Amino acid sequence: MDKEFSNIRIVDIAKMAGVSVGTVDRVIHNRGRVSEENRKKVQAILEMVNYQPNLMARSLASKKQYHFIAITPSFAQGEYWEAISEGIDKAASEMGAYNITITKLFFDQYDNKTFDDIVRNLLDKKVDGVLIATLFTDSVIRLSRELDRFEIPYIYVDSNIEGQHQLAYFGTESYDAGVIAARLLTDRISPASDILMARIIHSGKNDSNQGRNRREGFCRYLKEMRFTGSLHEVELKINDSVYNFTKLDEIFESNPNIEGAVIFNSTCYILGNYLKARAMQSVKLVGYDLIERNTQLLSEGVITALVAQRPERQGYEGIKSLCNHLLFKQHSEMVNLMPIDILLKENLKYYLNNKL
């Protein structure tokens, strides 16, 4: 907890030092006459309580209004992006007294045009800071350059994009999250077996930045481990089980050597539901994110392992860092990497109520 949020008041410090409020005020602002003895008394108390000028009261008094915009994918209940949104709400609620409003704008994570549509009219509004989920690299870079031009600070979450002027990034190292999935899978399958990599078909031309980096880390690990099996790829549709089952039947029938499967976003329940329906217990499946449909299959043993990255904390810390920057002139680190959590059936339950 930041010291600045503890509520020591000048009147408390005066009491503790045994001097008047005016004396404390003069010592803090280094003006007027104070006896050496009283100055020492007050300074000892200031140090003890680690006093910081009351920035919150100043901000309240200033009545300045701040308007933040958070641009993230839309979601249904229990989906991945709900957790980021919950983190944003939690930060907003803690900052309730600071005259801050947050507008949440949502795009379709499978269609980069919907992101560009949001961006087009963004700067018509009063905007003091922006939080951006960086799924579509090119579009995010275009937006960032616009924000740079107007000197509006912005935060990246989900995956980082280097070479831009983001105030801070909160998320994981996507490449390493791919390496970890490869490690979790290869530890559990025979050395010369095959692996299936599934991918969700996107409507737009842009693939997700995060998914691409994870895939790269995954493949690099296999190469370094001198994995000798074959890699098969399959494209699935987000809401078309019939299509997906047909595709998967084909690929598993013609490749009986597949022992492992992976998908580089939160939709591994699609593969999990297939493996469960076909009773294919022998295929190990590794995926991402603690969303309900995944955790259910993990607890049933259908999914072998999930890699997770604390999305609620990303949303929460992203908004807090905008506030700290604008209201308190405090700067966070530029790159803030969340732990990459490994979830098995056995430790799952201890994460479900420990989100931040």
Place this chain on the structure above:
Amino acid sequence: MDKEFSNIRIVDIAKMAGVSVGTVDRVIHNRGRVSEENRKKVQAILEMVNYQPNLMARSLASKKQYHFIAITPSFAQGEYWEAISEGIDKAASEMGAYNITITKLFFDQYDNKTFDDIVRNLLDKKVDGVLIATLFTDSVIRLSRELDRFEIPYIYVDSNIEGQHQLAYFGTESYDAGVIAARLLTDRISPASDILMARIIHSGKNDSNQGRNRREGFCRYLKEMRFTGSLHEVELKINDSVYNFTKLDEIFESNPNIEGAVIFNSTCYILGNYLKARAMQSVKLVGYDLIERNTQLLSEGVITALVAQRPERQGYEGIKSLCNHLLFKQHSEMVNLMPIDILLKENLKYYLNNKL
């Protein structure tokens, strides 16, 4: 962050509601005459900022002194119990303004008599609350009954003991932490290979509560998985490499089928150093806790996996819950289970700077 630590003052609320300080005071304490219109204005602001009476200022004004005692094992730099102690210090520093002092008393984790020695004279001092690392069950229960008699609240960390009157427990489910070690090991060794369980010889008669529970969970998982290999046990000494190497040479020579090894506390570096010195890459080793000597061997690939339990957060939240109980009459849950983190070489670095 608890709302109560944000520093909204009555004067701020009066400003925001556009009424006098006296009006706000009358609404909060529900006394005196306030117009219905002003009452509504003030109540809206109170709700918006989630106002809590300023307990901290009251506590400061009361000048009451609190004395807490924390009883944990002693440690050298980089050892497991240092992290718990760091968490205690962090809480103490945040609570600096509340007239709280914390005395840390240390016992030898391999000798239960040293715990009993500390306890013997404990109640001669003024004690308002106690944090106890519960390594030695019988001794902790005796201490708890004494504290009950004097109505002194106490907190357990490390492992829970049921049936006592602890205010709260912060730690992991030790049994499940044993299950997880078994899962991590059996996923990576051949089905009919043998496993070595190492144990540190204690001077006192009492074995550690946590170690015993982990061992039980470990063995139960093997049984349920119908593990058909043999379990070998070896007793090691905490500071005697010559003795340990001789013992381990004997057991590995006479049991070439050992493919996995485990030890149920933070000393798995002892086994790790042996495996490294003998270049026995084929033996998979699983242990506990992110202490420096373990993380070094994990990053080298000598240790296969570590199970960790956020000790810093245990110490931190343990002390905070004593404060919340005594100063603010707030009560935490009785059982507060930390996530059981799984660390591999590949995700290790993202945990080292993310302790709490």
